[in-house]
Amino acid sequence: MKILISLIFLKLSLVSDSNKLDVFGGMNHYMKFLEENCEPHCIFPESSLASYNLDLFPTNCSTVCADILIDERSNLSEYQLSHAFQNMKHLIGSLAVMSTDFKSGTFLASLESVECSTKSRLKPPVDIIENIYNPNAFTNVIKIQIEANLHEDFCITTQEMQTFITTEFASLNCRPCKICENNVNMCNDSLENLLDNCTHVNGNVMIGPENEHLVSKLKIVETIYGSLIIRSTNLTHIAFLENLKHILTFNYSVSIIIENNPQFSNLTFPNLKRIYTNSLLTAIMLNNNSDILSPNFKNCDLIHAQFKYLKTKSISLDENTCEAIQRSANNTLEGKLANHPSLGIMGFLNLIIILGAL
Structure with missing residues (x-):
């Protein structure tokens, strides 16, 4: 299986650990949980959905309680599932679709939310999958994972990606992630050739001495599907990226690289909400800029405050x-305290102030 979208929903905060199926202490507790959230006739008690029990599915319910598994043994068509799920707007339980011949998830078009006390998964047969449909059904996602060997035409639209990245998920693992090129206001050009109406840039945004005078072109850009690289310029800040909200880097590269800019002293992004990279090491790299951005505890704290x-x-x-910088600062503090066991509160506060300047 090549694509896996693992979902954990905010409903978890409303359901205590003692109510989860894996620690329920018995099926009776689990059924009680379902009965408290669904009408009796809207509970589907089977562990898998197939042609032999499809007539038991509560097709007239807008809220359904069920743990639905659909796989190669289900012997169901997309048309049959579309009919069965046409009124289901809210699913309480879990959903797994795997090892089928489906080309899309259009049979989930009516689904608006999934709420559960366990993990839910969507595992389409990605060797033939053509699109992800209705991403709004996967709100409040903790983890999204899309893996290799996708259909050659598989791509994610900017609208679908915006749904993913504006949700409070813990991590996005996308290998590879191909952004559809037929999106409105999507640009693939260099800064020199960037159109005035470009809000999404598909590719690296590279700013150097040859084009730094054109940075005003970036003022309406909201998302960069690539890396932001500022190298060897006389820029002092990045306030010109006033509408930039997301930087998504899918080719195992660093999301933000700012280096060899002797005047650069302010790394405050006006509206940046999230950056993502599938690089296992570095997301933000600053090298050889103004002394104000020297490697110390204070600067690390200021940067991390933007990207908690x-x-x-x-x-x-x-x-x-x-x-490493913070570890070194902590070791310095511990060493000073160890050498001065009788240090008073004012002395301790002075050490904290000194530490901030390290």
Whole structure:
């Protein structure tokens, strides 16, 4: 199986661990949970959906409680599933679709939400899958994973990707992720040739001494599907990226590279909400810029405050990870405290102030 979208929904916060099926302590507790959330006639008790039990599915219910498994043994067509699910807007339970001959998920067109106390999965047969339909059904997602060997025409639209990246998921693993090129306001050009109405850039945005005078062209860009690279310029800040909200890097590269800019001193993004990279090491790399951005505890703290979802080891200042910088700062503090066991509160606060300047 080549594509896996694992979903954990916010309903989890409303269901205690003692109510989860894997720690229920018995099926009776699980059935009680279902009965509290669905009308009795809207509960599908079977563990899998197939041609032999399709007539038992509550086709007239808008909210259905079920753990639905659809696989190669189900012997169901997309048309049959579309008819069965046409009134289902909310699913409480779980959903797994795997090892089928389906070309899309259009039979889930009516589905608006999935709420569950366990993980839900969508595993289409990606050697023939052509599209992901109705991504709004997968809101409140914790983890999304799309893996290799997709159909050659498989791509994700900017609308679908926006649904994924604006949801509070813990991680997005996309290998590979191909963005559909027929999107409105999608550009594939260099900064020199960038159109004035471009809000999505498919490819790296590279700013250097030859084109830094054109950065105003980027003021309406909202998403970069690639890396942001600012190298060897006289720029001092990135305020010109006033509408940039997302940087999504899918080719195992660093999302933000800013290096050899002697005047660059302010890394504050006005509206950046999230960056993503499938690089296993670094997401943000700053090298040889203004002394104001030197590798110290304070700068790491300021940068990490903008990207709290990133691990400190994925942020690098002059080839030092913020994880290592913070560890060194903590060791310095511990050493000073060990050498001065009778240090008063004012002395301790002075050490904290000194530490911020390290």
